[in-house]
Amino acid sequence: MDTPTRLFGRQRPIHAVLGGGKVANVVLWKDAKVSGAILIGIAAIWFLFEVVKYNLVTLLCHLTITTMLIIFIWSSAAQSFNWSPPNIPSIMLQDSTYREFALTLHRKLNYIFSNVLYVASGYDPKLFLLTIVSLWIISVIGSSISSVLR
Structure with missing residues (x-):
């Protein structure tokens, strides 16, 4: 053959x-x-x-702002229309059998996600607006700092 x-x-x-x-x-x-x-x-x-000359810090801040606004609108609509509120931390991370480092990282990320969800849900409007303004200021500062090494 x-x-x-x-x-x-x-x-x-x-x-x-x-x-x-x-x-x-x-x-x-x-x-x-x-x-x-x-x-x-x-x-x-x-x-x-490359074309728009967007910065990594600015992109991350804008993505976080957009995500927080979506969660805020979803939480507000859930209260108004008797829907279930978002349950993001339990969806994002599940318990794992990694070593001590992974468990510590898991706890820290769950803590951060639960705080972001609390702030984005609108339970504390002053903290929500302060967070949005702070992220916007960081994005403005980040747009003038190049994070890409050339």
Whole structure:
């Protein structure tokens, strides 16, 4: 039986050379939806940082502000329409069997998420507005500081 002729005299197909798994499927565009989503995501990140000259600190602050506003609106609507309020910390992190470091990190992140949820839920409007203004000030300061090393 004749073996198929391969480009550059390879013995194995490219899919096998790349590992033959999900990564190979993405790189070779066999899973077009995932490959396209990754390409669009990388293009959006490139556009934000290179074309628009967006800064990482500013982007993180704006994402946090947007997330807090969405949680605030969701919590306010939940009280008005008798919906269940968001339960974000239990969704984000689950208990794990990692070592002491992972457990400590888990507790700290849960504490941070619960505080963000408390502030974003609007139970303390003064603290909510102070947080939004503080994040906005940090984003303005961060926009003048380049976080990308060149």
